Amino acid sequence: MSAEPKVLTIPDLREQKAQGRKLTVLTCYDALFARLLDGAVDMLLVGDSLNQVLAGHATTLSATLDQMIYHAQAVCRGSTRTLVFVDLPFLSYQVTVEEALRNAGRVMKETGAHGVKLEGGEHMAETIRALVRIGIPVMGHIGLTPQSVHQLGGYRVQGRDPAAADRLRSDARFVEEAGACSIVLELVPAALATEVSRRLAVPTIGIGAGPGCDGQVLVLHDMLGLNEGFRPRFLKTYADLAGTVREAARAFADEVRDGRYPGKEHSFE
Ligand code: KIV
Numbered sequence: 001m002s003a004e005p006k007v008l009t010i011p012d013l014r015e016q017k018a019q020g021r022k023l024t025v026l027t028c029y030d031a032l033f034a035r036l037l038d039g040a041v042d043m044l045l046v047g048d049s050l051n052q053v054l055a056g057h058a059t060t061l062s063a064t065l066d067q068m069i070y071h072a073q074a075v076c077r078g079s080t081r082t083l084v085f086v087d088l089p090f091l092s093y094q095v096t097v098e099e100a101l102r103n104a105g106r107v108m109k110e111t112g113a114h115g116v117k118l119e120g121g122e123h124m125a126e127t128i129r130a131l132v133r134i135g136i137p138v139m140g141h142i143g144l145t146p147q148s149v150h151q152l153g154g155y156r157v158q159g160r161d162p163a164a165a166d167r168l169r170s171d172a173r174f175v176e177e178a179g180a181c182s183i184v185l186e187l188v189p190a191a192l193a194t195e196v197s198r199r200l201a202v203p204t205i206g207i208g209a210g211p212g213c214d215g216q217v218l219v220l221h222d223m224l225g226l227n228e229g230f231r232p233r234f235l236k237t238y239a240d241l242a243g244t245v246r247e248a249a250r251a252f253a254d255e256v257r258d259g260r261y262p263g264k265e266h267s268f269e
Pocket residue numbers: 027045046047048049050087184186207217218219
């Protein structure tokens with residue numbers, strides 16, 4: 001059995017990297033799962049992937065700030081020992097720095113989360129710097145940035161050719177220098193992700209970016225095997241909850257139909 005991880009603070013993140021300790025992150029969208037995950041991983045990410053996973057949309061683009069705040073409040077209610085980061089949704093931080101400050105400020109004031117995550121490299125450096133300057137911890141996100149999925153032509157590996165790899169290296173530097181406390185690397189070739197991770201002092205959190213990152217993140221519902229049919233190469237499923245849920249529903253329906261449920265023990269005199 002592995003020991004429970006230490007409860008981290010934002011400044012601890014660099015220290016964890018310096019000590020060679022891998023960071024563990026799962027997405028979380030509600031209080032019930034937050035209670036189950038609390039203390040098991042280092043960070044919970046209220047990802048805008050909730051727009052796909054929970055709401056059934058094809059992309060994250062239509063997620064709203066109010067939606068993110070609602071789910072982040074629930075996650076913060078359920079977690080007491082885990083850092084919570086919240087995705088800033090599309091168009092809540094790209095238009096002006098002032099809007100980014102107001103919207104990230106709302107997330108911090110209204111949810112109790114420890115920081116926000118936003119997508120983009122060099123062009124987001126000014127915004128990251130402004131957020132960090134007023135005390136809002138920022139997790140960066142480069143490589144495959146889902147809010148730009150159409151521009152990128154789909155959910156595909158980034159940084160494969162030399163020019164794209166150079167852009168990724170430079171984006172990582174800009175995001176770190178702007179003050180981000182960690183950086184998600186999504187769908188990046190493993191060797192490039194390893195190289196970028198070695199060059200940075202802040203931890204990288206990989207998803208589809210190989211073992212050389214300083215930590216790993218997965219979408220909770222995917223790793224629990226709840227998202228049937230979604231089996232990208234990078235995903236490892238640690239449970240088959242879809243099968244469990246379906247079996248439980250069938251057992252319930254069978255028992256109701258043939259009169260085995262509810263029994264005397266489930267009924268009131
Ligand atoms: O929205 C999300 O869940 C994410 C992770 C996949 C990193 O951004």
